[in-house]
Amino acid sequence: MDLERLIDEARAVSEKAHAPYSGFQVGAALLAEDGSVHVGCNVENASYGLTVCAERSAVASAIAQGVKSFRAVAIVTNGERPVGPCGACRQVLAEFASDLIVVSEAGGLRKQWTLGELLPSPFEGLPEWPGGQHD
Numbered sequence: 160m161d162l163e164r165l166i167d168e169a170r171a172v173s174e175k176a177h178a179p180y181s182g183f184q185v186g187a188a189l190l191a192e193d194g195s196v197h198v199g200c201n202v203e204n205a206s207y208g209l210t211v212c213a214e215r216s217a218v219a220s221a222i223a224q225g226v227k228s229f230r231a232v233a234i235v236t237n238g239e240r241p242v243g244p245c246g247a248c249r250q251v252l253a254e255f256a257s258d259l260i261v262v263s264e265a266g267g268l269r270k271q272w273t274l275g276e277l278l279p280s281p282f283e284g285l286p287e288w289p290g291g292q293h294d
């Protein structure tokens with residue numbers, strides 16, 4: 160699984176987003192250390208604050224499959240330019256990998272970072288915090 164295919168998976172799932180309020184469709188595809196791919200899209204709600212981002216949706220899907228070590232996440236939106244994950248999603252992703260590759264595509268443009276660049280100092284208050292480990 161290369162990044163091109165991971166981006167294709169994110170693009171495909173972005174089309175399933177439930178985004179009637181913002182019109183901003185987001186798809187995320189997580190590549191796990193074992194090679195499996197776990198996708199998610201944003202799920203908006205009439206009570207706006209209940210919206211779930213695509214990235215956290217993908218994490219929840221992977222965890223439900225028993226997968227918690229990741230190499231990369233691809234994000235595709237229907238916006239004009241690539242966006243990084245929101246702050247909340249950065250923290251959630253950091254729970255599982257600080258050296259995660261984050262690639263984002265929109266409007267024919269692409270950006271790439273590591274999660275450590277996007278969130279250099281995640282909250283890691285509890286002694287059992289597993290972020291950055293690859294078990």
Ligand code: THU
Pocket residue numbers: 178181183185200201202203210211212213214243244245248
């Ligand atoms: N959204 C995501 O899915 N991921 C992010 O990292 C930021 C924002 C969604 C939430 C909402 O449905 C829409 O994009 C507009 O904020």
